Amino acid sequence: MHEMSLIAEMMNMVRESAAHNNITRISRIKLVVGKLTMAMPHSLRFAFHTMARDGLFQGTELLIEEREVAYQCCQCGEKYLPDMPYGQLCPNCGSKASHLLSGRELFVEYYEGDSGKGEENGANTHGN
């Protein structure tokens, strides 16, 4: 299952980052998922709750934001969605030259957790 490996990778990343920041429990993860990844939010959630067995992810809330697939025309700069009647042609000038603005992303926008000392802000990384 596609989503299982995506979530496993995401959890490893968060786990590593949490270890660096002395965070012992993650309270919330915000995930941004483009529709071109073909990952279904309900499958991502299911995968997460299946794998989130250890203390770090105890009671973690998983927020998922889906991003539409969007293109920007290289000729005129028009931004458009590819499922318009024009397909992947620019609806403004008809050009085929476009680049993907969004839709392929899959990343953790932020996560929140406790450092075990009752401090809310785990992202505080002051030097000594």
Ligand SMILES: [Zn+2]
């Ligand atoms: Zn155009």
